Amino acid sequence: MADKLHVPLASLGKGLVAGLPYSRPQTPGLPAQVQLGWIGLGAMGYLIARNLANYRAAHLEQQQPPLLVWNRSKEKSEKLLHELGEHKVAIAQTVVDIGTASDIIIISLSGDDVVKSVYEEIAAALQAQPPTKRKIFVETSTIYPSVAGEIDALISAIPHCHLVSSPIFGPPAMAENATLILALSGDYRSKKEVAYTLVPAIGRRVLDLGGNVEKAPTFKLIGNSLVLGSLELIAEAYTIAEKSGIGQDLVYEYIKELVPAPLWISYGDKMLHNKFDGTVGFAIDGGVKDASHIRRLTAEHNSPMPAIDTAHHHLLTARALHAAQARTGTTSFPVLDWSALIAGTRVAAGLDAFDGGKHSGPVPEHE
Template identity: 45%
Template structure:
C-alpha cells in the first residue's frame, strides 16, 4: 500500500515540485526526530502514523545515537541547534532543520556538516500553527541539496504537510522565506489588535469589526487569530507561545537583520514586537501577583498592549468596555 502511494504521480501533482525518488532498497530508511515540542511532537506522530512510514521505529537514548543510527534526522527546535555524530558516517545521512532560524545560521550549519563525508543538510521550515500540524496541513519550504530535498519531500507530504515550496540549492533561502512569512503573520496580528481595540473602544464592538474583516478578507490567519482575540482565548499551552512570537519577530526586524541587509524595513513588525514585549510584561506582572489566568500566553495576546493603551482590560474584553456618550 505504501509503495502504491509513492507510485501515483497524480496524488502529489502541484504539491511536491520534485520527481519521485528511487524505490527504497532492502533496508528502509531509519528516521530520527529531535524536538518534540508543541509542533515537533505532532509532526513526529504523523510521520510515525503515515502509510509511508508505518514501519517506524523506536526511541533513541542519546542525541549521538539518533545521529549515528538514523539516515534522515529531523530537528525542530525552539533555538538554533544541530546534532552530529562524533564518528564520521559511513553512509549518506540527511539532516533536516525545520525550525525558525536566522538565514546565516543555515549557511554555517551547511558548511559544518558538509565537512563530514556522506552528510547532507537541508533547511525545511514549516508554515502553520499546532492545529495545522495536528491535521498535517502545513506548508513546507525547502532549500539545499536537490536529491535530499526529493527524498525528504516524499516523506513529509502528505504525512506532515500539504505542499512543498522549493527554494533552490542555497540553504539560506528557505529560512529567509520563513522569516518573511512570520513577519507577515506578526503584521497581521498587530493590525488585528489595533483594529479590534478601536472597534471595542468606539462602541461598535470588536465582534462587529471581526465580522466585517472576515467578510472582506477571509484569510485563515485572520479568521483564526481574530477569533482568539475576540474570545480572549490566550492559552499559550494550546497555541503558539508569546516567547516564540517574540523570538521570531526579533529575527525579522533586529538591527543586523534581513531588512538592513536588503535596504528594507518592516515597521509594522517592529510595532508587533513591541506589543509582544509589552504583553509579556503585563502577563509576568500577573504571574508575580498570582492573578494570571494562563501560565503561558498565546502570541495573539499581543492585543493586550493595544487594550491597555486604550484604557481597557488586557486579557478580558468583557471588562471596562462600556462607552458613555458625553452630552
C-alpha cells in the same frame, strides 16, 4: 528558483504526489528501509512526529523501522510512545543516538542556540566515527538564515552528510491535519528524498527555494512577518472598535464575512474571547524571537517593516504585563500565546490588557 513555486499536477504521472516540485528520488539513494529520527517534541513537533509515524506505518509498502524520537523532557517521548505503540515509535536516549542511528534526522527546536548546540553534539560524534552511508539532516526550526549557513558548513564537512533547510508553515491545527506547507532549500537530491518523506505524511505542499540553505529560513521569516503583521492589524482594529463603542464582536463578524482567511478567523477568535493560552498555541517567547529575527533581517537589507517594529513592542508589553501578573499570582495562563500582543494596543488605549470584555461600550476619555 526562489521566484517560482512549483506545483505539479497529480495527473502528470502515476504515483506523483500533488504539491511536490520533484520527480521521484533516483536510485541508488537511501536504503529501502529508512530509519527516521525526530528531535524536538514541542507543541508543533509532537503533532508532526505523530503524523509522520502513523503515515509510515499505514501507507508504505515495505515495513519501516519505528520513528526514533528524542525530546529534552522524556515525558513527551513516553507520551508519544504510549499513544502510538512500539511498532511506530522508539525512544532514543540522546541526540547522538538519533544522529548516528538515523538515515534522515529531522530537527524541530525552539531557537538558534539550542539548534546549534544539538548539531555540534551530533557532528562531534560523527566526526569521531564518520558514517559510511548517506545521511540527511532536515532543519525545520525557525532560525536566522546565517545559522543555517553555519550548520551547513558543519554538517557538509562530514562524509555522506547533507543539510536541507525545511521550515514549516502553519498553526497547530494544520499540523494536526497534516496540511502544513514546507519550504525547502539545499542539495537537490536530498530535497527530493525529504519531499517524498514528508509529503503527504505531514504536509500538503512543497515550495522549492533552490540550493542555498539560507533561502528557506529567509522565506520563513518573510512568511511569519505576514502572520505577525496580521495579528497587529487585527489587534489595532479591535482596540479602536472597543474605544469607539462599535465593539470587537462586529469587527470579527466583518472578518468572517469579508476576510475569511483561516489565520484571521482563528486569531480573531482568540483575541475576541481572550484565548491566550500559549501551551496550546504559539508561545509569546517564540513570537518575540521571530519578530527580533525579522527586524534583524530588515536592517541587513535596508528594507523597513514598521508594522513588525510595532508588533514587537506590543509583544514585549504583553510579556511584561504577564510577568507582573505571574509575580502576584493573578495570571490566567502559564504561558501566553503571541496573539496576546493585543494587550499592548489595549493598554496604550487605556483598556484592560487581557480582558477585552470589561469594556463592552464606549470608554469615556477621562477613564
